[in-house]
Amino acid sequence: MRTARTPTPASVRGGARRAANSSAMTAAARGGLVAYGVIYLLVGLIALRIALGDPESQADSGGALRALAQQPFGNFLVWAVGVGLAALALWRLSEAVLGAARPGGHKTEERLRSTGRFLVLAVLSASALAFAAGSGGGGSSDRRSEDLTARVFELPAGRWLVGAVGLATVVLGVWSGVRALRREYRKELGPVPARMRRPVDVLGVAGGIARGIVFAVAGGFVVVAAVRYDADEVKGLDDSLRTLAGTPAGPWLLAAVAVGLALYGLLMFALARWHRG
16 A cells, blocks of 8 residues: 655645646736736827827726727626736736746746736736726726825835835836846747747837836836825826826827837737747
């Protein structure tokens, strides 16, 4: 009679990693990447409309969800995006806990990046599912950012915490642009057909730089809010994008960033198609 073996921590981690990389989980994650790409693509297109003179649009996840809901079978599409984002969030969480399959995926830096991605995706998923269920979720990111900042200000050392978050967001934006220029997104790509490598690089570089600019601008406003001790100085994605139109470059800068965000959405589609593992 064979004695049952007591599972070791290594065997438990190995089993968990195999489950995280199973075909079902991988398929769900690919669907989540498509959902994430849809959000970025719509935000980019809405921002482009603002640059072209449509001030009534809302260029953030709430505006993207409302635009999606207005399409045929819109509520079904919003549910699909919410579920897809939830699946992608769980996948990023598994990468944070178990390590990613890509080269260097077990390093602390990569685990922290996966943790950050999980948190962002969890919030987006909850917002999309709440919107689909008819219980909100499509509100302005600007108002949500101001309310959250005001609550943080009430905490001990809240002003310093807000400032630290703002600085971290600025650094994240700059680093995102640098990573795009270094083609770091290639680490998550498997074999890409030769004819598609250059287009994917265009998506990755332009999209990553545009995303980094938005993060840096939004983080800068958080820093200003901390310095002035005024939550109204914080701007969400929509107002951060509109600010670009007020620069000397005018609406052209907003249009360029808008196109970049749309390209980043297309990059998510490419990742879904050719993701490593």
